[in-house]
Amino acid sequence: MRPFLKWAGGKRWLADREELPSLAKFDRYIEPFLGSGAIYFHSMPKSAVLSDVNEELVELYNVMKDSHCELYERMCVHHASHNKEYYYRIRSERPLDRIDRASRFLYLNRTCFNGLYRVNLKGEFNVPIGTKASVIFPGEDFITYASALSSAEIIVQDFEVTLDGCGFGDVAFIDPPYTVMHNANGFIKYNENLFKWSDQVRLRDSVERATKRGCAIIMTNADHQSVRDLYKDILEYSSVSRRSVLSGSPNARGTTTEAMLTFGVDWSAAEPKAVDEPATASEIEGDDLLRGTAYSGSREFPAAMP
Structure with missing residues (x-):
């Protein structure tokens, strides 16, 4: 199963390799x-x-786990609205609702340059828009992601x-x-x-x-x-x-x-x-x-x- 996020240094390349024990x-x-x-x-x-x-990252996982329907609805709005002006407006927002925060995080991850996560010294996400236009992928099923996370404890914690x-x-x-x-x-x-x-x-x-x-x-x-x-x-x-x-x-x-x-x-x-x-x-x-x-x-x- 593919992850729903793209992340710098991710290990998708390793998942199918025989070197993985x-x-x-x-x-x-x-x-x-x-x-x-x-x-x-x-x-x-x-x-x-x-x-x-990363508190925002962990919050997204927990929202996907327990509120995937609401998250999908928000992502559909982002999908229908996506353009350059919309991207920078969403990037500048600071939602108070946890589902809005999670959908913003996922939307920016999927539409920013190379899926990077980077913030400035003020804690503001500052990655420019990328070339990808898809916010919801064909055949994507958030229920599957939620099910995959159902047995996991997902917490903000130092290693x-x-x-x-x-x-x-x-x-x-x-x-x-x-x-x-x-x-x-x-x-x-x-x-x-x-x-x-x-x-x-x-x-x-x-x-x-x-x-x-x-x-x-x-x-x-x-x-x-x-x-x-x-x-x-x-x-x-x-x-x-x-x-x-x-x-x-x-x-x-x-x-x-x-x-x-x-x-x-x-x-x-x-x-x-x-x-x-x-x-x-x-x-x-x-x-x-x-x-x-x-x-x-x-x-x-x-x-x-x-």
Whole structure:
């Protein structure tokens, strides 16, 4: 099942890959950096805790879960009204009603540039309009999304609190912003303001405590020596390659790698791979764009665009 959100750094590309360990044997699924929830929707666990520090994101998930009919009605209004003037009017609004807030969030996600989530220092969403005109997708069924979320606890919470609640029988899929110890890359510099290296260390400590309680771990992270060194004593490392289309020059496009770090997972059985359609090039580009710079609840996104 595809997620209903597009999110920078999303893992739709990984959902159909054999490198993703089987999640079938675990009693509960934990995801402390929710984003689009691509692995959750692909795996459809029987019980889950989904968390993020982005309050608007978590509110949307909960509205989809318990008020999907009302949300769909609001989205139909956005669909019928969508144009450039309407987009910027909705972007400037601050709804008081939770369903209006959720529909605004989803509308902006689907019609802004590359599905980015970015706010300025005042906490105002400032991504310009994109090229997509569809607000409701053909054949889309919000009831299906609501059903998929029905067994999940969805909460606003820091990753450390979420992971400290994990134990035996749980599996945590962890996809943090990709920050490394030393790097001249501009995106990494942005990350230092959003998810610092000290947060990576705090995450490592949280993961180590979780493994000692018997929680299985699947983590994706930057394939960088500083990250590999950080986790080398507690998690098993492998490198996963994927297509990258971020560069404006076709000659510079190719493959990139991400680190997969695991503990206590079952490599003997693969996840079913026939559920989702392969991600398109545009979806991969959206995953590439600002890979991991959006530590979801941050209010310090770079204001590079109007």
